[in-house]
Amino acid sequence: MNSVGTAITQPRRRVPLWDNARWIAITLMVVGHAILKLIGEADVAYTLYLFIYAFHVPVFVAVSGYFAKSGPPDARQMHRLLTDIIIPYVIFETIWTGLRWILGGKLVLDYSTASWTLWFLLALLVWRIALPYLVLLRYPLLISIAISIGAGYLPNIDGTFALSRTLGLLPFFVFGWKLRQWLLTDTWLELRAGLIWRWRAGAIGLFALLYLVIALNIQALRDLQVRRFLLYDEAYGVFDYSSWWAGGIRLAVMLLAFALIVAFLMLIPRRSTWFTDLGAATMYIYLLHTFVLYPLREMGVLDGPQPAWVLPGMIVLSVAISIVLSLPVVRRAFRPLVEPRARWLFRSSAATPTGTIVLPQRDRK
Template identity: 35%
Template sequence: MTRPETDRTEPGLGAKAPAENDTAAGAGRAPRRDARLDNAKFLLIGLVVVGHAIEPLRDVGAVSALYYWIYFFHMPAFILISGYLSRSFDGSSNRVEKLVLTVAVPYLIFWTIHQSIYTVERGGLPDSLSVLKPTWTLWFLIALFLWRLSVPVWKRLRWPVLVAVLISLFAATTSLSDTLSLGRVVSFLPFFVLGLSLRREHFALLDALWVRLTSLVVLGATAALAVPISDRLSRDWLFWRDSLTDRDIDPLIPSIGIRLAFMGLALAMTIAFLALTPKRRTWFTALGAYTLYIYLGHSVVLILFKASPWYDVMNNPVGAVVTVLVAVGLTLALCAPWVRAGMRWAVEPRLTWFLKQDDRGADADKTASAPEARDEKRNERTSGV
């Protein structure tokens, strides 16, 4: 999620990954980034920004259908990639230190920024100042932090995906508070664990012609499906946030069925999206390294937009188109070197002075010598949003 020219470990949004055909690692050179994953991360973060930008305009024309289509799969896809790029996390002190510096500290910084804006907007302090209750988009950093810490556990299980699905379904039948975004942590868990279980050869299966043709049908059909669903189904199902007990229907029968249906829909669309994502370098491949900058930066900009008259003026079809274009422009602008330089203090804070030195964690990172292990360690650099 950050600068490709550095060797710093980053959180979940922009991990470095090796190219599948690169043999440089065996020759002692750093492997290239995986172009398909970088392309996918940039396209997905673009959908994140567009989805958040058009949220207040859902009553305008086809905006609601577009909003539903984006939310069908964009976060499950991002979380699956995050899981895949978190495979090397072993719980060592060095890895935990990097997790704190690249996820927890930026979370605290942007939580403070969000709350400061809300305080000015409302003219007073909010009802709760608990850092355990993430503001708006920051739930993902909380979730990534908890998921990453649990990686060693999932690696020990024989059927991790099945266990994660059962936990997701049945834990959601009890009341879950918004503390630590537990609803989303539990609900999205299967996608993270599925990503952990994937290997390079699984992505190679996406290159088959019949898979790509089917993927076109899947994305087209779901776009058509979004039109009637956006008028009939509560958008709360898209957020994976609330407990199933918060629905107005029996939580143990139809609610679980609907949750499973949304899981299947998200998985099918994620596979289709990845199959159609270019696996070669494109003009935006390099931008896939900066997804954390985009994710954190756009939230501040859009909070300011929502506090301004922007959405009152743009509440019409032309305004919706303009808002989408602004969202695309914002995505690209947040990748600009001068913008990243200005945000680096918050996105990539250098606070190693805050933590104790522990040579054992550093030594543990040097023990892996197999090419797969070396590649996975490089992948951990920003494996996520």
């Protein structure tokens, strides 16, 4: 009896593989945002950008899906939707609105249009709500792929409430959930070291081939606007892909991303590393790094041709930003914004399905 009680009360042990994956994926996201201004002038920067965007957002979404609950939501899960997603979105969207106004823009408080990276919070909200319904269906992954491809044909599905990205990236969230159902990571963690390195060699080969193909065809990829397909945020017709086969390109990009997600996870250290603990702070990095990069992007510092050292310098800066924003002191300082508890918002007693309040036993007469 005691052992059962202990098992119930102990917190779930964090798996180093996933914290390592979280931190590396979010750091790649910072790199991608940091070098955006360089891609117009430098093919080497554009090559790196396309390489990163081929998998880093799908990886981040898949990791979120891996830990998503697919059963009927309980009170705790609904509480967390508010405190982890909705309230931080309102807080940071308000901050961005005020910042743009201070810098000379108009004061327009529009919560239907997410600022910069805040689209992910809106998408995550929808994915978490939709997953229990999707998994009731026989083929949730195939259905999510069909939704993603189909959404690209509809020009009225745009950035309002991040709907285009929400539907476009939905398959990766479901794919992450499926990885847990397939128990692939459990098998991977138990695999012998000799077999591990064989699979990792194949993963390295896949990434090397991808980078080589991008580098050798960079001008063609510019002309084909492949970057627009990797963002999943527009209908195909918006960037002149009105033909019926445009959805086939999204499907190809998506299938490649599925393979890259698995390859990425194979290359992630399975044991604890110096950055494992930093993986618990990915939402801090995600929400705060934009404020660090904003001056560099908007002040013209990176406009036009740049010296060769700027690209590696931005990569180093991105890693440093990711490390600093993961530190406990930063998390303590910004926790009220990133992880607001908002206890004042919630009633102290639960309510029944009919809306009547359930009083604690001691208050009943």
